[in-house]
Amino acid sequence: MNDLVAPPVVAEAAAPPHIGRRVVRPNARRLTEGRGTYVDDVELPRMAHVVYLRSPHAHARVVSVDVTAAHAMPGVIAIVDGARLAQVCAPFVGTLSHMVGMRSAPQYAIAIDRACWQGEAVLAIVADTRALAEDAVETIVVEWEPLPAVADMETALAPQTPVIHAELGSNLCYHRELDTGGVDAAFAGADVVVEETYVFGRHTGVTMEPRSVLADFNPAERRLTVHHSHQAPHMMADLYARQLGLPEADVRVICRDVGGSFGIKVHAYADDFATVALAVLLKRPVKFVADRLESFVTDIHAREHRVKARLALTREGRMLAFDIDDLTGIGPYSMFPRTSVVEGNQVVNITGGPYNHPEYRAKLDVVFQNKVQTSQYRGVGHPVACAVTEGIVDLAAVRMGIDPLELRRRNVMEDDSYPRKGASGIVLEKLSHQQCLAKLETMIDYPALRQEQAELRKKGIYRGIGIAVLIELTNPGAAFYGVGGARIAAQEGATVRLDPTGVVHCAVGVGEQGQGTETIFAQIAADEVGLPLAAVRIITGDTAVTPYGGGTWASRGAGIGGEAVLQASRQLRTNILALAAAHLKRDAGELDVADGKVRDRATQATLVDFAELGRIAYFRPDLLPQGFQSELVVTRHYSQRTYPFVFTNGVQASYVEVDIETGFVKLLKHWAVEDCGRVINPLLLDEQIRGAIVQGIGGALFEECLYDGSGLLRNGSMADYLVPMASEMPDIEVAHVETPTRTSELGAKGAGEAGTAGAPAAVMNAINDALAPFDVRVTAQPFTPEKILRALNKI
Amino acid sequence: MTDKVLTRITVNGVLHERWVEPRQHLVDYLRDELGLKGTRSGCEHGVCGACTVRIDGDIVRGCLTLAVQADGARVETIEGVSDSGEIADLQHAFLESNALQCGFCTPGMLLTADALLKSEPAASREQIREHMSGNYCRCTGYHAIVDAVESTRETRRLAGCGGDRHE
Amino acid sequence: MKAPRFAYTRVTTVADAVSLLRQHGDDARLLAGGQTLLATLNMRLSEPVVLVDITGIEALHGVAVQDGFLRIGALTRHVDIERSELVAQRLPLLTQAVPFLAHAAIRNRGTFGGSVAFADPAAEWPACALAADGELILSNGTNERRVMAGDFFIDLYQTDLHPDELxxxxxxxLPGRQRRFAFTELARRHGDYAIVGIAVAGDISGGVMGDLRIVFLGVGNTPMRALGAETALNGKRGDPAVLAAAIASLSEDIAPSDDLYTSAAAKSHLAGVLLQRAVKSLLHEGETP
Known part of the structure; x- marks a missing residue:
C-alpha cells in the first residue's frame, strides 16, 4: 500500500557490463542501407577529377609527350607533369633510421622523365569528369624509350643486372643478419636436420573500395581539407603539411567510411601527394579514385619472398636451431614513410617464434626491382614467418615419424615461462601456446579426425590435417616507426565529454575501417563511465576534432586506442561523481554510477541521472557550491611503453581434401584458437579473425601477382587475380584463450592479423599431409592445381 | 550519333527522365545523375558484385548494364529496398551476425542474397555459398554472411513468406 | 575506367539491325546481354562507333519445341534456360551446364545467342551447342541460312557468322529415349571460366555407349570435339582399357595452350580426368560427373 502513496526508490539492478558481450555494431546499420559515406560519395562545388597517365613499361624513359590534342578536348582543365608538380610538392624518401643501412631513392608525386614500374604515373590529366579525363588521356602521345627492367629478385644483385638507381650503386635496399652465435655448432651436433625452401607469391590487398582521395584547397585561407580513404589520418596531415610546405594546423584529413584497408591504405602514395598538389595548384577540389585496373598496378603489393630454411633437432624431437635466408623484392622505391623493409624484418624477428630452440640465425636481403612497390599488408611478415616455421616443423615431424601436434607440444614455450625472450631477441610478455594447443585438440577432436583420415585414405580419398602455431606482434610502442624518425604517433588519445542531455561523446584518434573499433570504444566508454551503450557517441576519422593519434594498423586499435578510452572514461566518471557530490551535498565516496545514473552506494537508490547533472552543470552552475567547477570533458592518452610490442599467440588447424587426379584442394573446415588477451566483443572478433583467415587462405591457394620477365603484370584485373569467394571457403570455428596483457588496465591485445598469419601455414601443412602417402610436398604458394599435379608427377 | 539519349527509368518507384550519354553505365547513372550513392562501384568489369541492383525484379551487375538499356525499366537499389522495408529482416540478420565490416560490398550482397531467398526459399548452406560466390567480400570470412542468409531463410520460412521467384 | 563514347540505337526487327550492321561495318557492335561487351568497353579494349541493342527483337526470344526440335531463341537469357522445365525435360545437358555459367546476376542478363556468337572457347554454350548437335539459324534480314554448330566455330573468336548476320x-x-548427357568442368572458383570442361551426349543401351558426341571447352581455339575419343568409346562399355585408349586419343583431339595459371600439359591431363568422369556419369545416370 505504501507504494501508492510514496513509491520507494527501487534499487536498480546494475546494467550488465558491455565489455565481453556480443554487441551488435550500432554504426553498421547505415552500411546495410547503403547510407555510408565513402570518399567517392562526397561531391564538392567545382570538384574536378584527375586521371593519371601511367607507364605501360616496367622501366622506361619518357622521350617526349604530346598533349596538344588533349588540351583541346572538352572538359579538360589541366595537364600537369612531374616537374611542374615538384614545384608544389617536395620529393620523399622511404627510409627509417633504425633499419640500419637501408637506402632508397627520392620519389616524386609524379615521376619526372623516367618511370620505374608499370603503373607509375608520369602525367596528371584533370577534367570535369573521370570519363572526359580518360577521353583526353587517349589522345596523348608519349614516346617511351624502354629501359632494361629488373624483374627477378633472385638476380637483382647480380653484377650483370642493371642498377635501377645509379646513385645507390646497387639494387640492395637493406641487409640484415641476426645470429645467436651457436647455430653452426647446433646443426653439427644435431641428430636430425631438415631443410626446405619456401616461396611466396606477390599479393595485393584488393580492398573493395579502391584508394580514394578528395583534396579541397581553399587558396583564400590556404587551408587544405583532404577526404581520404585511409587508416592514419594524422600521419597524412603531417605529411601533406611537410611535403607541400603548409602549416600542419591548416591541414585537415577526414576519413569517413573506409571500404577496407588491410594495410593497403596506411601508406602515403605518390598519387595522394599528386592529387593534393593538384588541388593546391589548380585552386579547386580534385578527386582521385583509383579504378580497379590501376589499383592492381599502384596499390602496394606484398609477400614476394623466397626463404631457405633449416631446422636442427635432437632425436627426441627437441628443436635446437632455426637458420633462415630470406630474399624479398620490393619494387623500385621503398614505400614512404613506413618503408618496404618491415615485412622482411619481421620475418627475421618472428620465424621460430613459438618455440624453445636456443639458437637462431637469419639473413635478409631486400632488393629493388621494377615492379609495383611492396609494403605492409595485413600480417606483415607473419604469414611468411609462420609458413616457414610451421612448414619446416611439419617436415621434421614427417621425417621423424612424430605426430605433428605432439612435436609442437614438445617444443612450444611453456605457458609458465614468461616473461621471456625468444631466440631472435623478441620480448614476450605472456603467451599461452600450451593452453591453445590443448583447446584446439579438443575442438577438432584430433584423434577422431586422424581416424577418419586414415579410413578415407584406404578408399582413395586423400585428406590432410594441417596445424599452425603462431605469434603475432600487436600493440606496438614507438619501436615500430617513431624511433626510426617517422612522425607516426605511437600513442593514442581519447576525449570524452558529457553533454547536457546525459550523452557521452568520445573522440578517438583510431578510426573505423569496419572492424568494429567504434563499437568497442563505445562498449568501453559505457562500462567505464557507467551509462547505456545507446547514450555513447563515438567520433573518429577527423584530424580537426580527434586527439592526435596513430590510426589503425599493427593490431593496435583495441589495445592502444581502447586503453585511452578506458582511462578518459574513468576520469570522466570521477568528475561526474564529483559533480553529483557537489550537487547532492554528499561525499563522492558514498556515490556510485550505473546506467547513466548516480546512486547511493549503500542503498543502490538512484539519486540523480546524467541528464539532470548535465542540465545543472551547463545551465545552472549557480546552484553548485562556490569554488566548485564541473569538468565534463576529459582527455587521456596511452602509449604502450613496457615492451616494444605486446605479442599474442594462437593456433589454427585446416582440414582439406586433395583431389589427386585434378590437383584441386577442397577446404573442408578451418579452426582457430586465438589468445588476444581480454575479449571485448566476441561477435566482432570472431568474424574479424575469420576474415583474416580467408585473406590468408587467399595467399595459400589463389592470390598471386604474376609478372612476366620484363616486369609486366599479367593478371592485373579482378577476373584474373583470384581472391577467395564464398563457394570455396570453409566454415571457420573460432575459440579463445584469454591472457590479458598487464601493460594496460583494459588487457586487450590486437587481433586483426593473426588469422592471416596462420592460415597459409595451416593450409600448406594440410595439403602436404594429404599428399604424404605419395611422399611429395608443395612449398611454393599459391598451391595451384598445376603445382600439385606437378608434385604428384601427373604432368 | 553519340548524342545523349532521353531515358525514362523508374528508380525506386520514381520515374526519372534524363538525357544520358549512351556510354554511361547504370552505376554511374544512379550515383552521379540521381545521387543514389548506395550502389557501389567496385571493379567496373563485372566481377565483384558491389554494384548489384535489380532491373524489373532481377539482380544484375550495374556496371555491365548501360543506363540507356534500362529505358522503360523498373530499377531498385539498396535505398529503395531499405526505405520500403522489403529486406529489413535480411538487413537485421546481417547486423546480428556481423555479416559486414567495411560495408562496401553489403548493398550488393543483400540484394543478391534476397534474390536467392526468393527463388530458393529452402536454399542449403552450400547453395547459399554458391549463389553468393559472385559477390566479393574482403573483410568477413563469408561465414557470417552465410549465417545471416541462413537465419533469414528460417525467419521467412516461419513467417510463411517464402516468396515467388523473380521472373 | 569509363567506356569511350559511342552511339546507341535500339532496333525491333532483324532487318533494322542488319541495316545498321551494313551501314557501319566493323564500327557497329550488336548488344544483347552485354555481359562480355560492356566489360571490354569499360576497359576501352573495344571502341565501337555504335551499339545496336537487339534485345527488343521479339522473334529472338523464347524456348519452344517445334517440328521435332528444341528451339532456343538467341536472346534467351541464361536464367531462362536455368528455369525452363522444357529444357530440363528435353535437353538436360543445358540444365546441367548452366550452374557453371558465371553468377546469378550475369545469368539474368547474358544471352544464349550472345555467348554462342562470341564463341569463347572456354564458354559453356558453344560446347553444349556442339555436343547436342545444334543447328544455328542465321539471318541477314532477308535470307535465313542454317549452319551446324560443328561448322560454325572456326577459330579463336571466329565463327561462320557473316558481318551482316544475326x-x-x-x-x-530432340534426343531419343536412350540419349544421355553429362556436363562438368573444372574452375578455380565457382563461376569462373573453366580451365577445362566437357559436354558429352551419347546413347546408352545395355551399358554400351553409342553415337557419342564429346566436346571439350578450354582446350583449343574453339570448342573441341574429341572424335578420337568418340571412336574409342563408341560401342564399348567403358572398362578401364577402353577409357585409357580414349584418353590416349585426346592428344590428337584437343590442342590446349598455357594460360595464366595452368599449363597445356596440365589441361591435357585434366581433360583425360574429366573424360573418365563424364563417361562414368553417362553410364551411371544421376551420378555427378
Missing part, C-alpha cells in the same frame, strides 16, 4: 536461334534435335 543468330536467330539454335535448334537442337
Amino acid at each position: 543468330i536467330i536461334a539454335v535448334e537442337f534435335p
Whole structure:
C-alpha cells in the first residue's frame, strides 16, 4: 500500500557490463542501407577529377609527350607533369633510421622523365569528369624509350643486372643478419636436420573500395581539407603539411567510411601527394579514385619472398636451431614513410617464434626491382614467418615419424615461462601456446579426425590435417616507426565529454575501417563511465576534432586506442561523481554510477541521472557550491611503453581434401584458437579473425601477382587475380584463450592479423599431409592445381 | 550519333527522365545523375558484385548494364529496398551476425542474397555459398554472411513468406 | 575506367539491325546481354562507333519445341534456360551446364545467342551447342541460312557468322529415349571460366555407349570435339582399357595452350580426368560427373 502513496526508490539492478558481450555494431546499420559515406560519395562545388597517365613499361624513359590534342578536348582543365608538380610538392624518401643501412631513392608525386614500374604515373590529366579525363588521356602521345627492367629478385644483385638507381650503386635496399652465435655448432651436433625452401607469391590487398582521395584547397585561407580513404589520418596531415610546405594546423584529413584497408591504405602514395598538389595548384577540389585496373598496378603489393630454411633437432624431437635466408623484392622505391623493409624484418624477428630452440640465425636481403612497390599488408611478415616455421616443423615431424601436434607440444614455450625472450631477441610478455594447443585438440577432436583420415585414405580419398602455431606482434610502442624518425604517433588519445542531455561523446584518434573499433570504444566508454551503450557517441576519422593519434594498423586499435578510452572514461566518471557530490551535498565516496545514473552506494537508490547533472552543470552552475567547477570533458592518452610490442599467440588447424587426379584442394573446415588477451566483443572478433583467415587462405591457394620477365603484370584485373569467394571457403570455428596483457588496465591485445598469419601455414601443412602417402610436398604458394599435379608427377 | 539519349527509368518507384550519354553505365547513372550513392562501384568489369541492383525484379551487375538499356525499366537499389522495408529482416540478420565490416560490398550482397531467398526459399548452406560466390567480400570470412542468409531463410520460412521467384 | 563514347540505337526487327550492321561495318557492335561487351568497353579494349541493342527483337526470344526440335531463341537469357522445365525435360545437358555459367546476376542478363556468337572457347554454350548437335539459324534480314554448330566455330573468336548476320536461334534435335548427357568442368572458383570442361551426349543401351558426341571447352581455339575419343568409346562399355585408349586419343583431339595459371600439359591431363568422369556419369545416370 505504501507504494501508492510514496513509491520507494527501487534499487536498480546494475546494467550488465558491455565489455565481453556480443554487441551488435550500432554504426553498421547505415552500411546495410547503403547510407555510408565513402570518399567517392562526397561531391564538392567545382570538384574536378584527375586521371593519371601511367607507364605501360616496367622501366622506361619518357622521350617526349604530346598533349596538344588533349588540351583541346572538352572538359579538360589541366595537364600537369612531374616537374611542374615538384614545384608544389617536395620529393620523399622511404627510409627509417633504425633499419640500419637501408637506402632508397627520392620519389616524386609524379615521376619526372623516367618511370620505374608499370603503373607509375608520369602525367596528371584533370577534367570535369573521370570519363572526359580518360577521353583526353587517349589522345596523348608519349614516346617511351624502354629501359632494361629488373624483374627477378633472385638476380637483382647480380653484377650483370642493371642498377635501377645509379646513385645507390646497387639494387640492395637493406641487409640484415641476426645470429645467436651457436647455430653452426647446433646443426653439427644435431641428430636430425631438415631443410626446405619456401616461396611466396606477390599479393595485393584488393580492398573493395579502391584508394580514394578528395583534396579541397581553399587558396583564400590556404587551408587544405583532404577526404581520404585511409587508416592514419594524422600521419597524412603531417605529411601533406611537410611535403607541400603548409602549416600542419591548416591541414585537415577526414576519413569517413573506409571500404577496407588491410594495410593497403596506411601508406602515403605518390598519387595522394599528386592529387593534393593538384588541388593546391589548380585552386579547386580534385578527386582521385583509383579504378580497379590501376589499383592492381599502384596499390602496394606484398609477400614476394623466397626463404631457405633449416631446422636442427635432437632425436627426441627437441628443436635446437632455426637458420633462415630470406630474399624479398620490393619494387623500385621503398614505400614512404613506413618503408618496404618491415615485412622482411619481421620475418627475421618472428620465424621460430613459438618455440624453445636456443639458437637462431637469419639473413635478409631486400632488393629493388621494377615492379609495383611492396609494403605492409595485413600480417606483415607473419604469414611468411609462420609458413616457414610451421612448414619446416611439419617436415621434421614427417621425417621423424612424430605426430605433428605432439612435436609442437614438445617444443612450444611453456605457458609458465614468461616473461621471456625468444631466440631472435623478441620480448614476450605472456603467451599461452600450451593452453591453445590443448583447446584446439579438443575442438577438432584430433584423434577422431586422424581416424577418419586414415579410413578415407584406404578408399582413395586423400585428406590432410594441417596445424599452425603462431605469434603475432600487436600493440606496438614507438619501436615500430617513431624511433626510426617517422612522425607516426605511437600513442593514442581519447576525449570524452558529457553533454547536457546525459550523452557521452568520445573522440578517438583510431578510426573505423569496419572492424568494429567504434563499437568497442563505445562498449568501453559505457562500462567505464557507467551509462547505456545507446547514450555513447563515438567520433573518429577527423584530424580537426580527434586527439592526435596513430590510426589503425599493427593490431593496435583495441589495445592502444581502447586503453585511452578506458582511462578518459574513468576520469570522466570521477568528475561526474564529483559533480553529483557537489550537487547532492554528499561525499563522492558514498556515490556510485550505473546506467547513466548516480546512486547511493549503500542503498543502490538512484539519486540523480546524467541528464539532470548535465542540465545543472551547463545551465545552472549557480546552484553548485562556490569554488566548485564541473569538468565534463576529459582527455587521456596511452602509449604502450613496457615492451616494444605486446605479442599474442594462437593456433589454427585446416582440414582439406586433395583431389589427386585434378590437383584441386577442397577446404573442408578451418579452426582457430586465438589468445588476444581480454575479449571485448566476441561477435566482432570472431568474424574479424575469420576474415583474416580467408585473406590468408587467399595467399595459400589463389592470390598471386604474376609478372612476366620484363616486369609486366599479367593478371592485373579482378577476373584474373583470384581472391577467395564464398563457394570455396570453409566454415571457420573460432575459440579463445584469454591472457590479458598487464601493460594496460583494459588487457586487450590486437587481433586483426593473426588469422592471416596462420592460415597459409595451416593450409600448406594440410595439403602436404594429404599428399604424404605419395611422399611429395608443395612449398611454393599459391598451391595451384598445376603445382600439385606437378608434385604428384601427373604432368 | 553519340548524342545523349532521353531515358525514362523508374528508380525506386520514381520515374526519372534524363538525357544520358549512351556510354554511361547504370552505376554511374544512379550515383552521379540521381545521387543514389548506395550502389557501389567496385571493379567496373563485372566481377565483384558491389554494384548489384535489380532491373524489373532481377539482380544484375550495374556496371555491365548501360543506363540507356534500362529505358522503360523498373530499377531498385539498396535505398529503395531499405526505405520500403522489403529486406529489413535480411538487413537485421546481417547486423546480428556481423555479416559486414567495411560495408562496401553489403548493398550488393543483400540484394543478391534476397534474390536467392526468393527463388530458393529452402536454399542449403552450400547453395547459399554458391549463389553468393559472385559477390566479393574482403573483410568477413563469408561465414557470417552465410549465417545471416541462413537465419533469414528460417525467419521467412516461419513467417510463411517464402516468396515467388523473380521472373 | 569509363567506356569511350559511342552511339546507341535500339532496333525491333532483324532487318533494322542488319541495316545498321551494313551501314557501319566493323564500327557497329550488336548488344544483347552485354555481359562480355560492356566489360571490354569499360576497359576501352573495344571502341565501337555504335551499339545496336537487339534485345527488343521479339522473334529472338523464347524456348519452344517445334517440328521435332528444341528451339532456343538467341536472346534467351541464361536464367531462362536455368528455369525452363522444357529444357530440363528435353535437353538436360543445358540444365546441367548452366550452374557453371558465371553468377546469378550475369545469368539474368547474358544471352544464349550472345555467348554462342562470341564463341569463347572456354564458354559453356558453344560446347553444349556442339555436343547436342545444334543447328544455328542465321539471318541477314532477308535470307535465313542454317549452319551446324560443328561448322560454325572456326577459330579463336571466329565463327561462320557473316558481318551482316544475326543468330536467330539454335535448334537442337530432340534426343531419343536412350540419349544421355553429362556436363562438368573444372574452375578455380565457382563461376569462373573453366580451365577445362566437357559436354558429352551419347546413347546408352545395355551399358554400351553409342553415337557419342564429346566436346571439350578450354582446350583449343574453339570448342573441341574429341572424335578420337568418340571412336574409342563408341560401342564399348567403358572398362578401364577402353577409357585409357580414349584418353590416349585426346592428344590428337584437343590442342590446349598455357594460360595464366595452368599449363597445356596440365589441361591435357585434366581433360583425360574429366573424360573418365563424364563417361562414368553417362553410364551411371544421376551420378555427378
